[in-house]
Amino acid sequence: MEQLANGEAWRYTVGLLERVSSPGYCAKSSKQDVPRRDRLLHSSPTEKSGSNLASRIEILERCSRSDIVMYWIDPASGRIEGLVDVTELHDAERQREHALRLLSHDMRSPQASIVALVETERERGTLDLKPVRDVMERIERYARRSLTLADDFVQLARAESQVYTFESTSLAELAIAASDEVWPQAHAKRIQIDTTFEGDQMGWINANRSLMMRALVNVLNNAVKYSPPDTRIVCAIALDEATPPRVICSIRDEGDGITHEDQVNLFEPFRRFHASERPEVGGVGLGMAFVKTVVMRHGGDIHVESEPGKGTTLKMSLPARDAPV
Numbered sequence: 001m002e003q004l005a006n007g008e009a010w011r012y013t014v015g016l017l018e019r020v021s022s023p024g025y026c027a028k029s030s031k032q033d034v035p036r037r038d039r040l041l042h043s044s045p046t047e048k049s050g051s052n053l054a055s056r057i058e059i060l061e062r063c064s065r066s067d068i069v070m071y072w073i074d075p076a077s078g079r080i081e082g083l084v085d086v087t088e089l090h091d092a093e094r095q096r097e098h099a100l101r102l103l104s105h106d107m108r109s110p111q112a113s114i115v116a117l118v119e120t121e122r123e124r125g126t127l128d129l130k131p132v133r134d135v136m137e138r139i140e141r142y143a144r145r146s147l148t149l150a151d152d153f154v155q156l157a158r159a160e161s162q163v164y165t166f167e168s169t170s171l172a173e174l175a176i177a178a179s180d181e182v183w184p185q186a187h188a189k190r191i192q193i194d195t196t197f198e199g200d201q202m203g204w205i206n207a208n209r210s211l212m213m214r215a216l217v218n219v220l221n222n223a224v225k226y227s228p229p230d231t232r233i234v235c236a237i238a239l240d241e242a243t244p245p246r247v248i249c250s251i252r253d254e255g256d257g258i259t260h261e262d263q264v265n266l267f268e269p270f271r272r273f274h275a276s277e278r279p280e281v282g283g284v285g286l287g288m289a290f291v292k293t294v295v296m297r298h299g300g301d302i303h304v305e306s307e308p309g310k311g312t313t314l315k316m317s318l319p320a321r322d323a324p325v
């Protein structure tokens with residue numbers, strides 16, 4: 001990526017040439033000769049010196065409003081090289097990061113102050129009068145709700161946009177850690193969470209651990225929230241020996257279930273299906289959208305099987321990798 005003094009950003013790209021054969025050819029605006037973007041390989045601008053790149057940009061004339069502004073053939077390698085104007089994309093990324101920072105810090109802090117004030121007054125014993133206490137508790141509930149909303153929204157936006165770093169991870173170990181995290185809520189309802197590994201399968205995948213962990217916690221949290229007391233949740237890890245192999249993680253509960261019509265919208269943000277019959281169950285409606293985003297960004301997929309009144313199974317399938325030696 002090259003950032004010029006005038007604020008424009010350019011990405012230098014190199015791709016294999018397939019359709020254009022004459023050296024020095026410039027694509028002007030003829031779209032059909034522009035190589036498909038997924039065939040372009042990005043290369044670091046440092047491969048060419050910065051000044052070289054800058055002087056080339058100076059002589060460039062914008063061919064069109066398309067992403068690929070200019071490209072040419074390197075006669076020595078026969079490769080196609082190009083310059084892509086990513087100024088607008090860059091600006092949009094900066095604005096999004098700015099908005100997320102605003103939301104996660106500036107808009108969060110007054111809500112956090114409200115919660116802290118109510119807690120202080122409770123400790124000082126000034127909320128002993130029932131009407132005062134009731135009002136303060138409602139204020140606290142609303143403040144906590146908007147804090148959760150801001151946090152979940154920022155988490156989802158970051159899961160959608162951030163560059164993921166992957167490391168070799170056992171999905172089985174993550175599932176155990178996620179079960180531990182939801183244990184207090186499960187215990188309060190006497191719900192048992194069992195984790196099973198088919199054939200000692202530890203489910204090795206390449207994962208961004210904290211995002212995948214949060215995704216598993218979200219699914220388990222839902223299983224606990226939408227299940228009656230004294231039921232069981234089973235989290236099973238297995239290996240599908242397809243080519244290429246996949247790790248399958250299914251989380252099954254014996255809870256309220258989801259109707260077939262609602263299942264279609266389960267992964268849409270802000271969709272909640274039990275809010276009217278179960279108003280006591282809190283939530284924002286962003287948990288499953290986050291799960292789907294994270295699973296997809298790991299090259300996986302997720303689907304739901306559910307029967308109202310009988311329970312729900314969330315099944316995730318992720319590309320498997322060899323166990324580390």
Ligand SMILES: Nc1ncnc2c1ncn2[C@@H]1O[C@H](COP(=O)(O)OP(=O)(O)OP(=O)(O)O)[C@@H](O)[C@H]1O
Binds near residue numbers: 257258274275
């Ligand atoms: N295991 C489940 N059993 C029954 N209903 C479920 C289950 N998981 C999700 N749902 C339904 O899908 C809706 C969306 O789930 P999602 O996790 O996105 O939101 P939420 O749990 O309401 O809020 P939060 O953003 O705090 O997770 C839930 O409100 C609930 O109606």
Ligand SMILES: [Mg+2]
Binds near residue numbers: 221222287288
């Ligand atoms: Mg949820």
